[in-house]
Amino acid sequence: MKALVTTSLDPLTLELRSVPDPRPHPDEALIEVHATALNRADILLAIRRPVGSPLGLDVVGTVLSPAADGSGPPAGTRVTGLAANNAWAELAAVRTDRLAAVPDSVTDTDAATLPVAGLTALYALQKAGWLLGKHTLVTGASGGVGRMAVQLAHAGGSKVTAWVGSEARGTGLAEFGAKVVAGYEEPPTTPADILVDSVGGEVFTTGYKLLRRGGMATVFGNTVRAELRLPADWGHARPGVRIEYLFLLDEITRRDVPADLALLLALVTSGKLVAELGLLTPWTDPQPAIAALHSRSVNGKVVLSM
Amino acid sequence: MKALVTTSLDPLTLELRSVPDPRPHPDEALIEVHATALNRADILLAIRRPVGSPLGLDVVGTVLSPAADGSGPPAGTRVTGLAANNAWAELAAVRTDRLAAVPDSVTDTDAATLPVAGLTALYALQKAGWLLGKHTLVTGASGGVGRMAVQLAHAGGSKVTAWVGSEARGTGLAEFGAKVVAGYEEPPTTPADILVDSVGGEVFTTGYKLLRRGGMATVFGNTVRAELRLPADWGHARPGVRIEYLFLLDEITRRDVPADLALLLALVTSGKLVAELGLLTPWTDPQPAIAALHSRSVNGKVVLSM
Numbered sequence: 125m126k127a128l129v130t131t132s133l134d135p136l137t138l139e140l141r142s143v144p145d146p147r148p149h150p151d152e153a154l155i156e157v158h159a160t161a162l163n164r165a166d167i168l169l170a171i172r173r174p175v176g177s178p179l180g181l182d183v184v185g186t187v188l189s190p191a192a193d194g195s196g197p198p199a200g201t202r203v204t205g206l207a208a209n210n211a212w213a214e215l216a217a218v219r220t221d222r223l224a225a226v227p228d229s230v231t232d233t234d235a236a237t238l239p240v241a242g243l244t245a246l247y248a249l250q251k252a253g254w255l256l257g258k259h260t261l262v263t264g265a266s267g268g269v270g271r272m273a274v275q276l277a278h279a280g281g282s283k284v285t286a287w288v289g290s291e292a293r294g295t296g297l298a299e300f301g302a303k304v305v306a307g308y309e310e311p312p313t314t315p316a317d318i319l320v321d322s323v324g325g326e327v328f329t330t331g332y333k334l335l336r337r338g339g340m341a342t343v344f345g346n347t348v349r350a351e352l353r354l355p356a357d358w359g360h361a362r363p364g365v366r367i368e369y370l371f372l373l374d375e376i377t378r379r380d381v382p383a384d385l386a387l388l389l390a391l392v393t394s395g396k397l398v399a400e401l402g403l404l405t406p407w408t409d410p411q412p413a414i415a416a417l418h419s420r421s422v423n424g425k426v427v428l429s430m
Numbered sequence: 431m432k433a434l435v436t437t438s439l440d441p442l443t444l445e446l447r448s449v450p451d452p453r454p455h456p457d458e459a460l461i462e463v464h465a466t467a468l469n470r471a472d473i474l475l476a477i478r479r480p481v482g483s484p485l486g487l488d489v490v491g492t493v494l495s496p497a498a499d500g501s502g503p504p505a506g507t508r509v510t511g512l513a514a515n516n517a518w519a520e521l522a523a524v525r526t527d528r529l530a531a532v533p534d535s536v537t538d539t540d541a542a543t544l545p546v547a548g549l550t551a552l553y554a555l556q557k558a559g560w561l562l563g564k565h566t567l568v569t570g571a572s573g574g575v576g577r578m579a580v581q582l583a584h585a586g587g588s589k590v591t592a593w594v595g596s597e598a599r600g601t602g603l604a605e606f607g608a609k610v611v612a613g614y615e616e617p618p619t620t621p622a623d624i625l626v627d628s629v630g631g632e633v634f635t636t637g638y639k640l641l642r643r644g645g646m647a648t649v650f651g652n653t654v655r656a657e658l659r660l661p662a663d664w665g666h667a668r669p670g671v672r673i674e675y676l677f678l679l680d681e682i683t684r685r686d687v688p689a690d691l692a693l694l695l696a697l698v699t700s701g702k703l704v705a706e707l708g709l710l711t712p713w714t715d716p717q718p719a720i721a722a723l724h725s726r727s728v729n730g731k732v733v734l735s736m
Contacts (some may be wrong), residue, residue, distance in 0.1 A: 279575020324662070337680065339507070343665050354659040359649050359658075359675020366587075367673040374643065378670075 127178050127213035128410060132339035133171045138212075139408045143178065146210065148217035150192040155185040155203065155218055159236040160211045162426040163414045165270060165372070166240075169209060180211025183218055184226065184236045185430075196220025204385060206236040206243070206376065212407060214430065222376070224385035230392050234399035237268070237425040242388040242397070243373045244344050245272035245362070247379065250319045251368055252340035255280030258317040261334060262286050262346060263327050265302070266293035268425045271400055273301045273320045279396040285312050287327070296400070296424055318342075338364040344372070400424030431483050433519035434716060439477045439554040444518075444716045449484065452516065455522035456498040461491040461509065461524055468732040472546075472670035473677070475515060476586040486517025488582055489524055490532065490542045491736075502526025510541040512549070512682065512690060518713065520736065528682070530691035536698050537674030540705035543574070543731035548694040548703070550650050550678045551578035551626075558624040567622040567637050568592050568630045571608070571651060572599035574731045577706055579736070581625045582610045585702040589674065591618050593633070601705070601729055607637060624648075631656035644670040650678070679712045706730030 161182040203221035265286035278301040286302035322345030334361030391397035467488040511529035570590035584607040594609035666717030697703035708730030
């Protein structure tokens with residue numbers, strides 16, 4: 125089969141190569157891949173693996189052979205899920221406990237935006253728990269996960285402040301019910317119960333200081349790659365505030381991923397979650413997608429179609 | 431009645447004064463006070479309140495009048511509990527949901543060490559959850575709370591490293607099953623699952639870096655009053671690690687304090703928790719107790735007896 129593999133790590137370059145067909149483990153279904161999305165996580169993983177490695181987490185396709193152990197969806201089912209760095213290929217073997225059936229109402233490209241970005245946003249908010257009537261501050265709200273977090277928080281009845289780097293990056297977020305604050309030099313001032321942060325540095329510190337007692341700070345990224353710094357009264361001035369870092373590939377080991385994907389798919393079907401497509405490009409030409417993600421020039425998700 | 435009130439805040443000075451007897455609310459029992467302990471929290475609270483304020487959180491005594499609403503222990507019961515800055519007096523009105531009956535096996539002075547220090551240590555560890563087979567690192571382990579945390583973690587089946595400022599401060603901790611690391615310039619190196627910190631600054635950062643994936647850092651103090659600083663990979667390098675600050679007077683609003691005090695009292699009775707008495711002094715002369723706490727010259731709890 126054909127698969128995208130890295131041919132250079134700096135700059136990151138991918139090429140279609142002929143590779144052996146996957147040989148599924150007993151708990152893996154063999155998927156004919158229709159679409160995949162490109163995430164910052166993919167790029168971070170790509171540059172940490174040897175040149176020539178396959179890649180790809182988000183996978184949408186049709187089950188060619190169900191898992192030998194009888195688990196998961198039968199042949200012919202259209203599915204979405206989390207592959208193990210092997211989604212950017214014609215065929216992918218994927219664990220059935222990382223897959224969910226896609227309803228007809230959700231397109232391949234929409235479904236491809238959900239696993240990494242949707243689950244990260246969902247789990248970030250679930251760590252806070254109760255949403256109804258709370259106030260959620262999402263930093264880096266223009267990113268793939270950020271836009272999902274804004275919508276999920278809103279769908280759960282939370283007020284939402286979406287903090288983005290610029291007016292242009294905030295496009296569309298107000299339509300999801302968010303108050304948009306543009307520019308990291310002009311911080312929001314409204315106290316919050318929940319902070320979902322992926323920026324780090326001063327932006328995280330500012331967001332943290334806005335948390336009310338009993339609040340929750342979930343962090344899933346550190347774009348500025350700065351150390352975490354909080355004032356000396358970080359705890360005592362904010363009783364009961366929790367801080368937790370969410371690393372999706374660790375988090376899923378403790379989650380019911382099929383059920384959680386089913387929830388996200390149902391929210392897309394009901395219109396509560398819009399899978400925003402920022403760029404759709406054929407997988408035979410992945411470089412524009414990588415460039416778009418690097419330059420943060422695209423609002424919404426970057427999807428490769430097979 | 432007589433009560434200790436502040437007559438100066440800097441330096442903190444207390445004097446016995448005649449004040450009106452307390453008038454209990456319907457959910458408060460009137461206690462004849464036998465003993466109280468002195469905590470750093472008392473001092474921190476004292477200097478934030480006007481000169482002339484009463485003080486005191488830990489209370490041990492006998493119920494003179496049970497609560498009018500019928501809750502709590504009957505008259506004559508010996509109790510320990512958390513007063514609301516009014517324990518350092520001949521009589522104290524205390525909410526019944528902050529009181530527990532003291533078994534005959536536990537002395538007044540031992541019971542007085544439990545509410546603030548014991549509950550703080552208990553809740554700090556409970557935030558981590560499972561103890562058996564885990565490794566707990568307690569910083570500031572020579573303090574009142576630290577010594578309780580070391581014993582409770584050990585009683586729950588956790589290996590314990592007790593990190594203290596000096597050999598002298600670590601006296602007795604090895605007998606509680608802890609590996610003692612003395613000196614903050616020579617950090618421990620063993621990975622830990624649970625960090626209980628009250629020092630802050632570099633000590634917290636070092637402890638945090640020792641946490642394994644899925645670990646829990648509970649902080650209940652910040653002795654060095656430094657900002658919280660963690661390396662840029664603080665989250666991603668430690669998947670699932672949680673950080674939470676514990677402020678006892680907030681935490682108890684979400685806890686069953688009588689049941690938790692009963693647990694501590696039972697542990698004292700069974701010998702699993704030793705209420706270490708560092709200094710026992712009559713309440714008519716509280717200044718040596720304040721000085722001892724300020725200078726950290728005492729290992730164990732400081733108790734005033736009435």
